[in-house]
Amino acid sequence: MSCGRAEELVRALPDRWRTRQRIAVLHVLAECQDFVSAQQLHALMGADGIRVGLTTVYRVLRELEAYGQADVVRDGTGERLYRPRPADGHRHYLICRSCSRSRPVDSEAVEAWAGQVAEATGFAAVEHTVELTGICAGCRPATPGGHEEGSSCR
């Protein structure tokens, strides 16, 4: 089952990189369209009858990250979750704490802010990690009286 994004991912990588295992991981990852852990991915592949070592899955994911083709977040337990990065660049996501579904959010404001902080502090090579979590409309229990809107910090 090929998904457009999978082909794009493959094309974005060096020729010599393409091996049966790596391409297989890419395809399954692209089908997910959401954050998955190495373990989940490995399990998914096993269920599909694709036999690839767990070690290899970890390796591919790390390489993808290094090539800038995947976004990474850490869940509450510190587990790494990967998601193919949209073709047009890096993104930040809003993840539902209930159903775990994620959606990219407009983050220009944060990018700009990070740049300003870098300038104001004299720090070089400033990198940022931003993660948003919440309860999506679908998961919310019919919004009773108490409607804790807004945002708080974890």
Place this chain on the structure above:
Amino acid sequence: MSCGRAEELVRALPDRWRTRQRIAVLHVLAECQDFVSAQQLHALMGADGIRVGLTTVYRVLRELEAYGQADVVRDGTGERLYRPRPADGHRHYLICRSCSRSRPVDSEAVEAWAGQVAEATGFAAVEHTVELTGICAGCRPATPGGHEEGSSCR
């Protein structure tokens, strides 16, 4: 050695919470004035002749986090680092990847942005995690290699 902040931390917690071990952890943490891991804290205490179980250090740190008295970040390896939270509320930090020193940064813009995203998406109880890392002015000369300005995303 008592530091004002340590006393504040103690006062912010329930009466029954105060035990020799917990207070000891609080004091050492307050002296740090920067991010430390449970293991580091435990080692520091040992060096000071304060004998407390590693398990207890972990427990205290988690409780502090739950009480909103400490900020937490995860370093590159996923290790949890704690820092006493300033009395006036939660903060975000800019951490030097070279010397590991951290400094709180002005983050109103991010708070506002998170609020807007929450409103625009219909997500409830939105929480955010923001971490900035870079190379501070002091470390820059000592760091060979590229001197890429500006900010990029990890």
Place this chain on the structure above:
DNA sequence: GTCCGTGCAAATCTTTTGCAAGGTT
């Protein structure tokens, strides 16, 4: 006596590493 905090040892869990086997060029 009861309750709760402690701390040791053992368990957990994810991710990494050592290393030999199998392909490719």
Place this chain on the structure above:
DNA sequence: AACCTTGCAAAAGATTTGCACGGAC
């Protein structure tokens, strides 16, 4: 033959848990 990639098993490492001991009330 030289070079890579794989994948199994073992290692590493941080954090948590089981459980018995001991102090506080």
